[in-house]
Amino acid sequence: SEKPTPTSYNVRSKSYNHFLKHLSDTANFNRTFQFTIPQAILNPSPVTTPTLREICQSHVPEHILQRMEEIGYVMPTDIQREALPSLFSGRDCILHAQTGSGKTLTYLLLIHSLINAGKSSVQALVVVPTRELGMQVTKVARTLAAKPTGVSGEQKSCSIMALLDGGTLKRHKTWLKAEPPTIVVATVGSLCQMLERHIFSLETVQVLIVDEVDCIFNSSKQVSSLRKILTSYSSCNNRQTVFASASIPQHNRFIHDSVQQKWTKRDVVHIHVSAVEPMPSRLYHRFITCDTKRKLQTLLSLIQSDAPESGIVFVAEQSEKSKKAGKAPSTSLLIDFLKSSYQGDLDILLLEDKMNFNSRAASLLEVRKGGGYLLVATDIAARGVDLPEMSHIYNFDLPRTAIDYLHRAGRTCRKPFSDVNCTVTSIIIPDERFVLQRYENELMFNCEELTP
Numbered sequence: 001s002e003k004p005t006p007t008s009y010n011v012r013s014k015s016y017n018h019f020l021k022h023l024s025d026t027a028n029f030n031r032t033f034q035f036t037i038p039q040a041i042l043n044p045s046p047v048t049t050p051t052l053r054e055i056c057q058s059h060v061p062e063h064i065l066q067r068m069e070e071i072g073y074v075m076p077t078d079i080q081r082e083a084l085p086s087l088f089s090g091r092d093c094i095l096h097a098q099t100g101s102g103k104t105l106t107y108l109l110l111i112h113s114l115i116n117a118g119k120s121s122v123q124a125l126v127v128v129p130t131r132e133l134g135m136q137v138t139k140v141a142r143t144l145a146a147k148p149t150g151v152s153g154e155q156k157s158c159s160i161m162a163l164l165d166g167g168t169l170k171r172h173k174t175w176l177k178a179e180p181p182t183i184v185v186a187t188v189g190s191l192c193q194m195l196e197r198h199i200f201s202l203e204t205v206q207v208l209i210v211d212e213v214d215c216i217f218n219s220s221k222q223v224s225s226l227r228k229i230l231t232s233y234s235s236c237n238n239r240q241t242v243f244a245s246a247s248i249p250q251h252n253r254f255i256h257d258s259v260q261q262k263w264t265k266r267d268v269v270h271i272h273v274s275a276v277e278p279m280p281s282r283l284y285h286r287f288i289t290c291d292t293k294r295k296l297q298t299l300l301s302l303i304q305s306d307a308p309e310s311g312i313v314f315v316a317e318q319s320e321k322s323k324k325a326g327k328a329p330s331t332s333l334l335i336d337f338l339k340s341s342y343q344g345d346l347d348i349l350l351l352e353d354k355m356n357f358n359s360r361a362a363s364l365l366e367v368r369k370g371g372g373y374l375l376v377a378t379d380i381a382a383r384g385v386d387l388p389e390m391s392h393i394y395n396f397d398l399p400r401t402a403i404d405y406l407h408r409a410g411r412t413c414r415k416p417f418s419d420v421n422c423t424v425t426s427i428i429i430p431d432e433r434f435v436l437q438r439y440e441n442e443l444m445f446n447c448e449e450l451t452p
Ligand SMILES: Nc1ncnc2c1ncn2[C@@H]1O[C@H](COP(=O)(O)OP(=O)(O)OP(=O)(O)O)[C@@H](O)[C@H]1O
Pocket: 052, 072, 073, 074, 075, 076, 077, 080, 097, 098, 099, 100, 101, 102, 103, 104, 105, 245, 246, 383, 384, 385, 386, 388, 410, 414, 415, 416
């Protein structure tokens, strides 16, 4: 008998349709080639998109479906439409789709199709790379699990624990002993600590999600812990495993490794939406060149002329060399400069790795209140954080890699079904033009030059 092998689906994007149209034009013009495109591709019969309810109907409990609609999730995004049937069939899955495409709701609906809130055991685990993303996933999960308005009933709603770096593990220990939560959202470090101390086990976990999986596998600090979680503390045969990210470099290699290393089962399915368009098409990319000394002033002029609804100014983390030289970090310089020179209405906030956890949480709480702020941040804000009001991204320092560019840019354009355009502007020195060009080639986008 044949062994099942990984499957890869590429969901056709707009550009691919353009390509087909081009082929068809060429074929009609140059008939001697007898080149025909099947009618089913050229004129596909109109298909009505099923609603999220229709996709989830026989899998997800009714109160969750009601709640989902109450929040405003009615029609599925592409990744939800493509992935949910495979997920409900029980297959392990790699969710690979643009930033802001709705991967979180996709895996939360899977979780609700599998868990039983009446049972007192940890049944679902979501592993994330940062505390910030963990806080956000927990919030979305709790919002979805809350009782819909007007529904009283005796039904027990599931409890969700956030087990994140910087939290008080003592309180979690008591909670886990008294009544284990149904879903745990955890950062790799905190989870491993709990598992190593035998405070809880993954024996009862039916579904394990790893969000921003490439980010975790890229970090030498986190990778060995994640391997232990996937293979020593649990087995892929006893759970359904889902990996999610907008970027999975060398994904064929990654899928191969996932099977070889037993992170997933052999028949893992790779669902890749918008394979030829890695970033949302509503994003407008620009760059402006100036010398290092003019960067602050250039940023200020841009902010004043753009008047963003909300924006993030991304700054590189301070290098060891600069720290040793006793220099102030760029984040502090930038915050001081903006506070003293910016005359507009936006609140200026800071989010960086070296802030203590309470200050980080306070900054995030502030930005989640809605628009009207300018967040100066390191790449800690670049992964997964969902701020739907965000209209402008400024790369004060160019990201280190094309993948980092993609995730920074992806903090905008986060309203599915919206046609509002958002802008990413990189402030570069002349030598960096070549680097930005490389990102443009790799991510297939076009960056327009602004003249000062
Ligand atoms: N079916 C839907 N209808 C309307 N809005 C949706 C739907 N699904 C998700 N959203 C909204 O889309 C936004 C982006 O979703 P989400 O944070 O899950 O994106 P993501 O794919 O995880 O992005 P990233 O890769 O950046 O983490 C959220 O504000 C979410 O509420």
